[in-house]
Each structure stands twice: as structure tokens, then as C-alpha cells.
Amino acid sequence: MGEVITVERQILRKNDEIAAENRELFRKNRIFVFNLLSSPGSGKTSLLEKTLEKLHNTYRIAVVEGDVQTDLDAQRIARFDVPVIQIVTKGGCHLEASLIQNALGNFTLNELDALIIENVGNLVCPSNYDLGEELKVVVVSTTEGDDKPLKYPNMFRVADVMVINKTDLLPYVEFDIAAVRKNALSINPNLTIFEVSCRTAEGLDPWVNWLDGKIKSEKAD
Amino acid sequence: MGEVITVERQILRKNDEIAAENRELFRKNRIFVFNLLSSPGSGKTSLLEKTLEKLHNTYRIAVVEGDVQTDLDAQRIARFDVPVIQIVTKGGCHLEASLIQNALGNFTLNELDALIIENVGNLVCPSNYDLGEELKVVVVSTTEGDDKPLKYPNMFRVADVMVINKTDLLPYVEFDIAAVRKNALSINPNLTIFEVSCRTAEGLDPWVNWLDGKIKSEKAD
Numbered sequence: 297m298g299e300v301i302t303v304e305r306q307i308l309r310k311n312d313e314i315a316a317e318n319r320e321l322f323r324k325n326r327i328f329v330f331n332l333l334s335s336p337g338s339g340k341t342s343l344l345e346k347t348l349e350k351l352h353n354t355y356r357i358a359v360v361e362g363d364v365q366t367d368l369d370a371q372r373i374a375r376f377d378v379p380v381i382q383i384v385t386k387g388g389c390h391l392e393a394s395l396i397q398n399a400l401g402n403f404t405l406n407e408l409d410a411l412i413i414e415n416v417g418n419l420v421c422p423s424n425y426d427l428g429e430e431l432k433v434v435v436v437s438t439t440e441g442d443d444k445p446l447k448y449p450n451m452f453r454v455a456d457v458m459v460i461n462k463t464d465l466l467p468y469v470e471f472d473i474a475a476v477r478k479n480a481l482s483i484n485p486n487l488t489i490f491e492v493s494c495r496t497a498e499g500l501d502p503w504v505n506w507l508d509g510k511i512k513s514e515k516a517d
Numbered sequence: 518m519g520e521v522i523t524v525e526r527q528i529l530r531k532n533d534e535i536a537a538e539n540r541e542l543f544r545k546n547r548i549f550v551f552n553l554l555s556s557p558g559s560g561k562t563s564l565l566e567k568t569l570e571k572l573h574n575t576y577r578i579a580v581v582e583g584d585v586q587t588d589l590d591a592q593r594i595a596r597f598d599v600p601v602i603q604i605v606t607k608g609g610c611h612l613e614a615s616l617i618q619n620a621l622g623n624f625t626l627n628e629l630d631a632l633i634i635e636n637v638g639n640l641v642c643p644s645n646y647d648l649g650e651e652l653k654v655v656v657v658s659t660t661e662g663d664d665k666p667l668k669y670p671n672m673f674r675v676a677d678v679m680v681i682n683k684t685d686l687l688p689y690v691e692f693d694i695a696a697v698r699k700n701a702l703s704i705n706p707n708l709t710i711f712e713v714s715c716r717t718a719e720g721l722d723p724w725v726n727w728l729d730g731k732i733k734s735e736k737a738d
Binding site: 335336337338363364365366368387388389416417418419420421437439440441443444446447448449450462464465468469470495 | 556557558559584585586587589608609610637638639640641642658660661662664665667668669670671683685686689690691716
């Protein structure tokens with residue numbers, strides 16, 4: 297296995313270099329960028345839709361969609377008046393900085409306020425790949441079990457924000473909000489946590505207001 | 518990327534060789550083996566618990582649990598009177614045949630009727646790794662969206678069975694059972710499909726009866 301690990305390290309080092317270039321580009325153009333991560337079906341695209349509904353008239357936001365296959369998510373986003381690029385990894389379990397770098401050529405960067413990257417649905421692989429984003433936002437849903445932060449610790453370790461989605465289903469599932477908070481904070485005490493239901497819109501305002509502040513402070517820097 | 522792909526191919530070839538050894542061992546000992554796959558939180562462990570409840574007094578069943586971190590799942594299984602081994606991949610996104618081969622040394626193989634392998638929660642990576650099992654069973658839950666087979670096609674292509682879990686939540690989510698069936702069958706027309714709720718036990722009997730038949734026919738071969 298030694299050789300494989302070496303190759304993986306080389307890939308990660310090269311990835312980190314390109315991520316640093318992306319980050320510099322975002323900084324120069326004052327674009328606030330976050331990377332949306334979760335297992336398949338936690339509601340990344342729904343959260344993105346709700347976020348765009350609230351913010352796309354105020355800010356110029358672009359979206360990069362990552363999927364193993366299909367452009368279904370980009371189609372969902374296309375109904376908003378925002379530029380969206382779909383990356384299809386064709387089996388790859390994560391986005392890489394170079395894929396983002398290539399996608400950026402499709403946008404007029406100095407016209408953008410924010411870029412949202414929706415990663416491939418996966419709680420393992422994407423956690424190792426810096427894309428140059430400012431923040432990583434991990435979504436967990438109330439139907440997945442409150443032990444997820446303990447079982448996939450690296451994702452919660454590298455994340456800055458945890459959004460607990462599908463709170464409308466709490467009456468019908470065995471999921472302890474206090475437990476998932478405690479489990480996540482035991483891995484990463486610095487996590488900012490939001491509780492939302494993309495279905496009923498409950499709890500979305502604090503999340504959107506927080507994002508709004510982040511985009512504003514990127515502009516003011 | 519050429520070198521990386523070569524290394525990955527070598528890994529997969531080596532994995533397939535060990536998987537073939539595992540398969541031969543299972544055949545000689547007439548053990549029916551299946552590999553349980555899904556994204557995190559779809560209910561693999563719950564399905565396993567319900568299956569053991571119904572079958573562990575009739576058959577001698579062993580379990581291998583795969584997780585990125587923690588032995589929480591093995592603890593859940595340990596309350597049944599079955600031998601269980603936890604494999605912790607420490608960041609790895611899938612089980613490999615060699616990990617199973619090592620785990621098998623903990624069991625008395627000729628005393629077993631069945632072995633259930635619960636893979637790491639991931640809809641991408643485990644699909645490439647044959648473990649020597651007879652069948653792959655992919656679990657999708659009604660909270661994940663009915664587009665999952667289209668977005669993660671390789672998993673559904675290699676699977677033999679799809680179990681749709683959490684049917685008790687159908688009234689509260691936007692999930693079309695007919696659509697997920699159609700999407701899955703468009704990728705793999707040979708899929709056997711079950712609809713269950715591990716919470717209410719609805720639909721578990723057809724799944725358990727089908728498994729019962731598989732274990733019996735392995736013995737009779």
C-alpha cells in the first residue's frame with residue numbers, strides 16, 4: 297500500500313496548490329465561496345434552492361454543481377437567474393481544485409459576489425480536497441441518525457458549519473438534536489450550527505442572515 | 518492522471534483476486550454472503566437488526582461491520598447472539614476483499630449458514646470493490662430523493678437487490694416510489710426490489726422470506 301499512499305499524497309499536494317490559486321483568485325475578486333457537503337439525499341440542493349430564493353435578487357451568485365452522473369441538480373438551479381456549471385465526475389467521489397479552476401473560466405469573476413459549490417454526495421472523500429473555498433458547510437438530515445459526526449469524523453473536523461436539515465421530520469424519526477450537536481461539537485468545538493427545514497422554511501432566516509453577513513464582509517475587506 | 522489510474526487498476530485487480538479466494542471459501546463452506554450498501558443513514562444497520570431478529574434463531578449468521586470510525590454499529594449488532602467483527606477503515610471509503618479475508622479468521626466458517634457484510638456508508642466507492650459476496654444489496658431511503666439511481670448509477674448497476682427503506686415516512690416527504698423503481702430499473706433491469714419500513718416492520722416479511730430461500734438454496738447446492 298506504500299506506493300498508493302505516496303501517489304495519493306502527491307495528488308493532495310498538487311490539489312492544495314491549485315486550491316491556493318483558486319483562493320487567491322476569489323480574494324482578488326472579493327467573492328465569498330463556500331463548499332456544500334453531505335451524504336446523498338441530505339438536502340444540499342434543496343438548501344441551495346432556498347438560499348438562492350432569498351439572496352439571488354440581492355447578490356450576484358454563481359453555482360458549481362458536482363455530481364457523479366447527470367445534470368439534474370444544475371437543471372434544478374437553472375430556474376433561478378444565476379450562472380450555473382455542472383461538473384460530472386463520471387464515477388469520481390469528490391470534486392478537486394482543478395475541476396473548480398476549469399469551471400471558473402465560465403464565469404465573469406469580477407461581477408460575482410458569491411460562489412456556491414455543491415460537492416458530490418459523499419461524507420468521506422470530499423473532506424480531503426480543499427477547493428479554495430472560504431468555508432465548508434456540511435448538511436446532515438434528521439433521517440440519517442444522530443451518530444453521523446462520530447462515524448464520519450473527518451468531514452465534521454474540516455467543516456466550519458453544520459446545517460441540520462429536515463427538522464419537519466423530527467416527530468417521525470428517532471433523532472436527538474441535542475445528541476447530534478454534542479457529537480459534532482465533540483469532534484469540532486468551533487462548528488457553527490443551524491437547524492432548518494427546507495420543506496417548511498423553518499429556521500432558514502438565521503442561516504440566510506448569517507450568509508448575508510459573510511458576503512457583506514467579503515466585500516468590505 | 519494516467520499513472521494514478523494504472524495504480525488504481527492494479528489495486529482493483531489484486532482486490533478481485535482476493536475476492537475470488539473469499540468466494541471459493543464461502544462456496545466450500547456453503548455460506549450465503551451478501552454485501553449491504555447505501556449512503557450514510559439509509560438504514561443498513563436497522564435493516565440488519567430487523568433481519569437478524571427474524572432469522573438468527575433459525576440460521577447461524579455472522580456479521581462484518583465496516584465503518585470509517587467507531588464500533589457503534591457492531592455494538593448495536595452485539596445484542597443479538599451472533600458473531601460480529603467491526604472493521605474500522607480509518608478514513609477509507611469502502612471495504613476491500615483483503616479486509617474481509619482477514620476478518621474471516623475470527624469465524625468458524627463451517628459452522629455458519631450466512632454472512633452479512635455491512636459496508637461503509639457511501640454510494641460511490643464501495644461499488645468498485647468485489648468482496649467475494651454472492652449478492653450486493655443497496656438500500657435507498659424515501660428521504661433521499663427518487664433520483665439517486667440516476668445520480669449514482671454504478672452502485673445500482675452492480676447491485677442485485679434494491680431495498681427501499683423508510684416507507685413509513687412517505688406521507689411526509691416528496692418521494693415517488695414508482696419513479697425510483699423506474700430510475701433504478703433503467704440502470705439495471707435485473708434488480709429485485711423490496712419496499713420496507715424498518716421502523717414499523719411493514720414489508721419486512723417478503724424480504725426475509727426471500728433471504729431465507731437464498732440461504733436454504735446455498736445449503737442445498
